[in-house]
Amino acid sequence: MELTFSQACENNKSAILSILQKAFIKTKNVLEIGSGTGQHAVHFAEKLPHLSWQTSDLIINHFSINQRIRSSQLKNISAPIHIDLNDEWPMNNTNKTSNVDGIFTANTLHIISWFLVKRFFEGVKNNLKNGGTLCIYGPFNYDGKFTSESNANFELWLKDRDVNSGIRDFEAIELLAKSAGLSLISDNDMPANNRLLVFIKDN
Template sequence: MSLPFSEACEKNKQPILEVIRPLFEKAVSVVEIGSGTGQHAEFFASSMPAIHWQPTDRAEHLAVIEARRQASGLSNYFPPLELDVNSDWPIQQADNIFTANTLHIMSWKEVEKLFAGIGRVLLDGGLVCLYGPFNYQGQYSSESNARFDEWLKQQDPNSAIRDFEAIERLAGRVGLSLLQDIAMPANNRCLVFKKPVR
């Protein structure tokens, strides 16, 4: 099988690693939602060998992720699980959660379902890392993000760059508090939320 290749994943994997490596320093496992080509899963599993990396995605992406996993030979890169936010989740609990460039390609209802699912499965003390572009106070952070948002809506009217404030409210509804909001290359952000220990 010829494996699909995402140039964006290739460009952003190292900057993301620099952010998440200290965050997940003591982590046992991370569930990745929307693993796509599996490139992030392979790179992060390789770079953080003590962590069990669990990729997930919709059914149509699983074969590619599995082929990349098998080719990698990494024992901590787990077989992908089918996860569609509109359906029952295949995992009952997660120590930590990571997702990159997913919120803007989901509908808002799906984003709400994503957070509802995170609220159900994330264990106390767990972290959620969200990577991607976000607006602040309804404003684009760059001209390139404005053009990207226009392109997204042409592909699917339900897609859009999400407002940081709306995401923070959703997170708060499921018991998450903002830990860090980190500027990333190419006008992206990494939002880190934590579920408190009760």
């Protein structure tokens, strides 16, 4: 059985794990938005056996994610639920009763439109338990500038593909996060000009 494969995930999963090991040290139930191939989910669920990892994505990716989960035989990872950021998240929870105390997303905020980035933070506000942790991996701009020539070229590629996508400004993301009740805990430098932002939802 051939599994859908992303070389980028293979390249970045160890560096991401080194941050998640600290950020999710007390976390029990992680929800991932945009699980893609499922490679991150399987790697992190295997290396962080104290937590349960809930995958999610658009339906188009469910088959690949399910295949990868099945082949992993891990018990602490769940088949994808359908979360399209255009819609309400099907968690059936209020802030007070949600058991999601961790949310992870990688390489999504520059793919989706700014409207959906705002919807993402609304979803985090409504579904992440108070005191829970949000980890976001991907490229960001600072002071309105690209952090590298390769990110500037990546932006051209993104816009050519979809004019509504694009590398987000860190400052705008932090503002949105604040309005969703989140505080920035750390902004971690990652290989290949990426960042891993860690936020905590205030009690």
